[in-house]
Amino acid sequence: MNRPDGIAFSIPVLGYPGALLARDIRFSLAPGSCVLLAGPNGSGKTTLLRALASGKASMAADSPLKIVYIPTGIPKVKGFTVREFIRTGCYREEDRSDLAERIEEALSALDIADLGNRDLSTLSDGQFQKAILGIALTRRADLLLLDEPTAFLDPGARRAVLATLRSLTRVAGSAAVSGVRPLTILFSSHDIADALPVADAVLGLTASHDFLVSGPDLSPQALLERLFPVA
Amino acid sequence: MALFRHKGFLLPLLLMLAVAGGLFVLDLLCGDSGLGPAKGIVLTQIRLPRVLTALLVGASLGLGGAQMQALFRNPLADPHIMGISSGAGLGAAVAVLALPSGALVGLTAGAFIGAFATAALVVLASGKTRSVGTLLLLGIMLGFILSAVSATLQYAADEVSLKRFYSWAAGSFVGNGIRELAVLGCCFAVGALLAGLNARGLDLLLFGDGFAAAAGGRVRRIRSLSLIGVCLMTAAATAFCGPIGFVGIAAPHIARLLSGSSRLALILPLSALCGASVALLADAICFLGPVPLPAGSTVALIGIPVIILVLLKKI
Numbered sequence: 239m240n241r242p243d244g245i246a247f248s249i250p251v252l253g254y255p256g257a258l259l260a261r262d263i264r265f266s267l268a269p270g271s272c273v274l275l276a277g278p279n280g281s282g283k284t285t286l287l288r289a290l291a292s293g294k295a296s297m298a299a300d301s302p303l304k305i306v307y308i309p310t311g312i313p314k315v316k317g318f319t320v321r322e323f324i325r326t327g328c329y330r331e332e333d334r335s336d337l338a339e340r341i342e343e344a345l346s347a348l349d350i351a352d353l354g355n356r357d358l359s360t361l362s363d364g365q366f367q368k369a370i371l372g373i374a375l376t377r378r379a380d381l382l383l384l385d386e387p388t389a390f391l392d393p394g395a396r397r398a399v400l401a402t403l404r405s406l407t408r409v410a411g412s413a414a415v416s417g418v419r420p421l422t423i424l425f426s427s428h429d430i431a432d433a434l435p436v437a438d439a440v441l442g443l444t445a446s447h448d449f450l451v452s453g454p455d456l457s458p459q460a461l462l463e464r465l466f467p468v469a
Numbered sequence: 470m471a472l473f474r475h476k477g478f479l480l481p482l483l484l485m486l487a488v489a490g491g492l493f494v495l496d497l498l499c500g501d502s503g504l505g506p507a508k509g510i511v512l513t514q515i516r517l518p519r520v521l522t523a524l525l526v527g528a529s530l531g532l533g534g535a536q537m538q539a540l541f542r543n544p545l546a547d548p549h550i551m552g553i554s555s556g557a558g559l560g561a562a563v564a565v566l567a568l569p570s571g572a573l574v575g576l577t578a579g580a581f582i583g584a585f586a587t588a589a590l591v592v593l594a595s596g597k598t599r600s601v602g603t604l605l606l607l608g609i610m611l612g613f614i615l616s617a618v619s620a621t622l623q624y625a626a627d628e629v630s631l632k633r634f635y636s637w638a639a640g641s642f643v644g645n646g647i648r649e650l651a652v653l654g655c656c657f658a659v660g661a662l663l664a665g666l667n668a669r670g671l672d673l674l675l676f677g678d679g680f681a682a683a684a685g686g687r688v689r690r691i692r693s694l695s696l697i698g699v700c701l702m703t704a705a706a707t708a709f710c711g712p713i714g715f716v717g718i719a720a721p722h723i724a725r726l727l728s729g730s731s732r733l734a735l736i737l738p739l740s741a742l743c744g745a746s747v748a749l750l751a752d753a754i755c756f757l758g759p760v761p762l763p764a765g766s767t768v769a770l771i772g773i774p775v776i777i778l779v780l781l782k783k784i
Contacts (some may be wrong), residue, residue, distance in 0.1 A: 308683060311679070312677060313542075315679060315731055325697075326676065330684060
């Protein structure tokens, strides 16, 4: 699975104090790919994303990657415009001189430039999810880790967000947003049916703490059947 | 500065500066003794210190309330929610019991020690707890325990001491001199500085601890810095004036309503001005009746309707 141009990760032990979730996780992500992370509740999806975000995982790539992690369940706080929200999410960006321009670029890449001055509380859930993606684009992420970006969305909004994820990896691949480096996305989701068509590959964590990677020997469909066996 | 170009900031700021200024003058015109021949002395020695106290205490509580509501992501949080007023109350009760014939300084000093000891405990706890919910519960429980001990002391106290304790507990801006004003002013200055430095971090906390950490914010540091400032301001205000409630809850709501924003960079100064205005108005109302009323009560009389209206979204 270790493709020469891939970003290779390895996590010897995944867990947190009091819970061991998986051992010896190894996988690589092709630059510019959109990858689904699936698994039953409690299997460790969020823990895996956090481990990748916090640098606990050892990573091999051609050059250092800018990793942006977006947690799930962000509230739509009244009294913040989309622009102010994105700026808030860029709390620790070192170079802030061109932040305003980067925000505008991100808004137009996401096709939500008209929502820039709207209050967050007036956005639909799908629009808000795009505003959240605006933070990752403004921060010029190379690897974007999204925890449940489609949670609580209605089917229409869910498909729209997934299509946006798909297109971002392509747009970024053509160097329109993130400079020369393609954007790679790893996202967790329970909405398998909608997520599978947009995913280039699937990673899975089973309830019994096995880590699976789709590939030539394991089709995404077969992987999902092992993740969610019919009782 | 970009902030002043924000349409939700400059207008409300000018408005609240005018309102606070007007109420400052109005409050100076109010008092329980007529101006008479010693006009200058009454104005500078009695009324000005009282009005300045109301201004500083109101601004401190407004600034504290805005931070606590952001920190706990709860519109009903106020600077007293971490039990500081109960700590001050216990300190005052101990002082009244230990020094039954002592001067009022004993009571104030006791309240001061109680308030700052509680504040130190809160700040210490905030560095240890991971969850903001746990911290809130700790603060509320701490308040209950301190109040319980304080009630025991009051139960055993004699009438004269109790009367003194109760007149402190009713809340008043009267009777503070230059020394007390200097302490209040210093605590406000430190609190305002910390709040200003922490405004962006507090914005981040509004979107959840997970979001804040993912954006690179050090959640516990932001929380502790803010609590140091709020506790400092609240402890000083409560020690000198008794537990003045409701300003801290109402002021941030008025500020958000005026600006239409929740960004702390806007809300902090506006909330301080709103808090000062509420306190000045409440202090002026104290002297409308035949006998002076305790400011703690008039503040509640103004503050509570504001809170109810805001919660019902009528204004």
